[in-house]
Amino acid sequence: MSIASIGYLRIAATDTAAWMTFGTEILGLMDARREDAAGARFLRMDDHPFRFMLEPGDADELLATGLECRDRSAWLELCERLRNAGHSLEEGDTDAAARRCVTAFVTLQDPSGNTLELYYGRRLDYAPLVSPTGVKRFITGDEYTGDLGFGHAVLPxxxxxxxxxxxxxxxxxxVSDELYPPMPEGAPESKVLFMHADNPRQHSLALYNHPFPGGVVHMMVEVSCLDEVGRALDRAKAxxxxxxxxLGRHINDNMCSFYVLAPGGIAVEYGYDGLLVDWDNYTPTVSTEGDHWGHEYNFPG
Ligand SMILES: [Fe+2]
Structure with a gap:
């Protein structure tokens, strides 16, 4: 398997300061305080130099999903496979790689136009997480699971x-699960395809079969216990x-979570208790329900 995890997201924000306040004071992420010539701000959740790059923009949208290859040979092999299949890859220069804290990367579009950055060699500084809200840790991996990536994202x-x-x-x-959620009568069929990378997280990336504003259906971060989820819910409401x-519990990854809109409108799922899977003994599922309980949706407007 070529992709080890989703390492980072690049997000355009019309108000990066508001996003940073949301990221730090509501989600409990840490301001990475990195200098950036283009005015980007950075949020970290573990020993990676950042997991979210917030870039000033005219719209609030996902700019790119950073997918990590384990090493240079896996990265080269993947790049060659993509080129042979007719995809055009744009090589990132030294400055752009340094900005992402990676050794090298290429940029490409998936068939629906979502931008991906394939990289290897993340440069870690091992600064400890100091969460401004006292989140003990975000679930991004440990010595037993390896790196699980920042969480997950659902792309249109x-x-x-x-x-x-x-x-x-x-x-x-x-593929870990194919979901056909129940829809109101007359609504078009909805399908979500959940996929895992080369780590035990039940899904790192999912695909949604309709267009979606902002270029991402939602992104998820995970904490270690229900109390952390509840406290974040209180902060978001306040x-x-x-x-x-x-609050609810999903089928498939078992995530117990709530969803909150970040400034600008990107949905962030905040959960705990996500399933870790032994892929050697797993049979992909086809599901007709999205939740065991809860997750009552309240779409603005
Ligand atoms: Fe999710």
Whole structure:
């Protein structure tokens, strides 16, 4: 398998300061205090130099998903496979790689136009996480699981068949669950394809079969216990952020979580208790329910 984890997200924000306040005071992430010539701000959740790069922009949207290869040979092999399949890869220069704290990367689009950055050799500084809200740790891996990545993201891929082929056959992700959530009568069929990388997290990336504003359906960060989730929910409510979904527990990754809208409108899932899977003994599931309980949605407007 070529992709080890989702290492980082690059997010454009019309108000990076508001996003940073949300990231630190609500989510409990740490301001990485990195200098950036273009005015980006950085949030960290573990010993990676950052997991989220917030860049000043005219719109609030996902700019790129950073996918990590384990080493240079895996990265070169993947790049060659993609080029042979007709994809054009743009090589990042030294400055752009330094900005992402990676050894090297290439940029490409998936078949639905989502931007991906494939990289290897993240440069770690091992500064400890000091959460401004006292979050003890974010679940991004340990000595037993290896790096689990920052969490997960769901990308809009209206041409789901082409996207699924691209992610599974070229990038080497494995399918963990195919979800057909119950829809109101007359609504178009909705499908979410959950995929895992080469780590035990039940899904690192999922595909949604419709377009979606902001270029991402949601992104997820995970903490270590229910109390941390509850405290974040209290902080989000107290600060007046829109709670997109009440507390609930998902099928498939078992995540017990709520959803909150970040400034600018990107949905952030905040959860704990995500399933870790032994892929050698796993049979992908096909599901017709999204939740065991809860997750009552409240879409603004
Ligand atoms: Fe999720």
């Amino acid at each position: 891929t209206p041409d789901m068949e082409a996207a699924a082929t691209f992610y599974t056959e070229l990038l080497g992700l494995g 600060a007046g952020h829109t709670i997109l979904a009440s």
